Amino acid sequence: MEKTNRNIQGPRSKVAIIGTGSVGTTLAYTLMLREVAGEILLIGRNQAKAEGEALDLRHAQAFLPSPARVRAGVLEDAVDSDVVVACFSAPQPATLTDRNAMVRKNAELMREILPPLAKIAPDCKLVIVTNPVDPMTWLAIQLTGFPPERVFGTGTVVDSIRLRELLSADLRIHPDDLRAYILGEHGD
Structure with missing residues (x-):
């Protein structure tokens, strides 16, 4: 049986995921399994957790035909990203019953993260998963100056x-x- 060379490069797109909680990590895993990104960058406030998640994802690719380059990094590593996904959130109290109560704290994070991101990856498409999704999507458009057709809310x-x-x-x-x-x- 002839051995074939498999493409280990995969697709060429670069996806940066900011937030390495359950949603961000599951998204990275899904992108990896579906082979839709050549590079997946995990950015989180806990760098050790982001590194651990990236390592687990790299190990999980052993049997994929086109493994992605999966790594952890910092915001500056999002340079030249085709897509950036905002999955970050302020810690949620166990008693949270209304996602709109998260507006103030998550808006503070948006104000901290998105303006520098817009300079680092000015041509990216931005996907907002951070809750409450609709106000955060509107705020992301305001903070980045990106045209609305490049900012997507997932709500x-x-x-x-x-x-x-x-x-x-x-x-x-x-x-x-x-x-x-x-x-x-x-x-x-």
């Missing part, structure tokens, strides 16, 4: 996926065979 995408999953379970139909959308503000 109702998540809500729509949750609705499809619920309908799928109730109707016993695969979620991919359903089309259902939630429009409006992401929330409870």
Whole structure:
């Protein structure tokens, strides 16, 4: 049997994920499995955690045909990123019942992180996952000066996926065979 050379470069896009909690790390894992990025950069306030997550992800690529370059870094490493995903958040109290209560603290983080990011990666597409998604997306447009068509909030995408999953379970139909959308503000 002839041995084939596999492309170990993968796609050429660079995706920087700011925030290495559950959402950011799961996103990195998904991008890696789907082979949609040539480079995945994890940026977190806890550098040791970001390094550990990057190492785990690199190890998990052993059987992928096109492994991505996965590494941890700092904001300055986001230079030339094609896509930057904001998954960061201020610590949430266990008693949090309304995601809108996170506006003030997460807006402070946005003001700290996004203006320098806009200088480092001025041509990137920016995806906002940070809650509350809708106000944070609007704030991101203001803070970066990016045109609105390059700043995306994920709020109702998540809500729509949750609705499809619920309908799928109730109707016993695969979620991919359903089309259902939630429009409006992401929330409870």
